[in-house]
Amino acid sequence: MNVHFIAIGGAAMHNLALALHDKGYRVTGSDDTIFEPSKSRLAKKGLLPERFGWHPEKITSTLDAIVLGMHAKADNPELLKAQELGIKIYSYPEFLYEQSKYKTRVVIAGSHGKTTITSMILHVMHYHERDVDYMVGAQLEGFDVMVKLTEDNDFIVLEGDEYLSSPIDPRPKIHWYKPNIALLSGIAWDHINVFPTFDNYVEQFRIFVDSIVSGGSINYNAEDAEVVRVVENSSNTIRKIGYRTPEYRVEDGRTFLLTPEGDLPVEIFGKHNLNNLAGAKWICQHMGIDEDDFYEAIATFKGASKRLEKIAESPTSVAFKDFAHSPSKVQATTQAVKEQFKERTLLACLELHTYSSLNAEFLKEYKGTLDAADIAVVFYSPHAVEIKKLEKVTEAQIAAAFGRNDLIIYTDPDAFKRYLFDQDFRNKTLLLMSSGNYGGLDFDALKKLIL
Structure with a gap:
């Protein structure tokens, strides 16, 4: 079976492409950009596109199926060619x-x-x-x-x-x-x-x-x-x-x-x-x-990748990185870490990074989610708000939404980094929650500081 992936580089899409290749299918694909680890993993199996971009000439009647990824747009030239030729087009779940x-x-x-x-x-x-x-x-x-x-x-x-x-x-x-x-x-x-x-x-x-x-x-x-x-x-x-x-x-x-x-x-x-x-x-x-x-x-399960992942531990301190970003996840994760290390000061840092979390109306859903933390910090990038074409979110709105008078708020990644690296981590637990990277935080340097 010949299958072509439009937007083959996505986390889900490239894994499906690899699975079909391993099953014996003939797999091809396109994408306008592919990041690691998808790039190396596709290259290892000979599935990395020779050139980035969309190439309608790849779409021919010899294909049995197209798998369309979310990264593509409805006017994608390869998709339009497939529709013209009447090739069966599947979504990833289909x-x-x-x-x-x-x-x-x-x-x-x-x-x-x-x-x-x-x-x-x-x-x-x-x-x-x-x-x-x-x-x-x-x-x-x-x-x-x-x-x-x-x-x-x-x-x-x-x-x-x-x-x-x-x-x-x-x-x-x-x-x-x-x-x-x-x-x-x-x-x-x-x-x-x-x-x-x-x-x-x-x-x-x-x-x-x-x-x-x-x-x-x-x-x-x-x-x-x-x-x-x-x-x-x-x-x-x-x-x-x-x-x-x-x-x-x-x-x-x-x-x-x-x-x-x-x-x-x-x-x-x-x-x-x-x-x-x-x-x-x-x-x-x-x-x-x-x-x-x-x-x-x-008893031997250590957790899924990016879910309450321990990144550093010393005799008196420990640091976790977690993918939590929605209100329910933030609250559950913060409470869990505090319960596990009751005697230590919990410094919980949350990056507002997703479309929902940067929406002024949705922010109120975060009320009380960081209450279990002894010190609560929120970081967000006003530039990210602009990119997502959302209404401007103010520090006052964030402070009111979380319902903590002592909430620390940063919008400048350098200032946030300085705050973190100035901390004395003795008898302290650090929790970093985000689906982003805090504007380029150096996690390796942070690990060394804690250790």
Whole structure:
């Protein structure tokens, strides 16, 4: 099968391209720019385009399919040529469904926790040498790629994103997958540029629950009121199984899970992560892993990439970097780190970087999210607001939104860096939360300072 990728360089797209190449497909692609690590990984397999840019001459009737990435635009010249020739055009999730429609599809959805839960499931399967197909949104320890597709595996585990499918398909990705086994971890308004109201956002998860194959099942976070409403109000003929945060204790900076076989030390920490663990346990049991085997495997799980990632630790201090940016994630992560290191001063830094977080109306959703921190810092770039063509956000608006009179706010990356590098990190925990890089923060230099 000959497949061409329009916008092959994206994190998700290049991993799908690699997976199809490994499956024996003939893969080509184009993009106007490709960054690392996609560039090197595509080059290693001979899939890196010879020239950047869009080249309609690559689109011929010899192609069996086009996979269209979100980075492309609706007027992309390669896309227009494919439409002219009548070549089948797939969005990323639609193509994944085509590859998995005869498998048992396990889909992990929710506003938060889906990458971690998917990673936990795959870690357990890998630990017990159970081979499954998968698609996950983070690089995992022990896994070479983020997408694996085979002809033979019975199960495929899919991280279900609610964002749009492609530039010409505005449906959320999760609407494509039609799961046999599903999980819904939480609902907290996000992507306001696409879902302008909370009700509109929630509706996407209602559709997802109704799309589960008749006779299938959903495990859901019974501690999230919105999730409970969505699942319990669905008339779909599926099994509905709620899960809750398991009992645990924290001692000397270590978290212990209270299990029937005794206290189990785990590498992850925080109520939200242990809630994720409870959901992952249910899914693994559906996939044939019993409880004891799950606990044995999960004890060695160190977390998904960029999720509460420990970047430095000394006898009296520790620093974490986390992808958290939405209000619910910021609050859960900040509370988790404070609970784990109660006796230390927590310095929590949040970069407002996404479209939603830089929206003046959406800012009020952050109220109280940094309350667990002893010192709270917010950094944002007015230039980023301009690039996203949003209304100007003022420091006064940010201070009012978070509801902390002592909130420290920086708009200049150099001033923020000076603040950080002037800190005495003894008996202190540093938490850096962002989907950006704080205007070019030197993390290696920061590690040396803490160490």
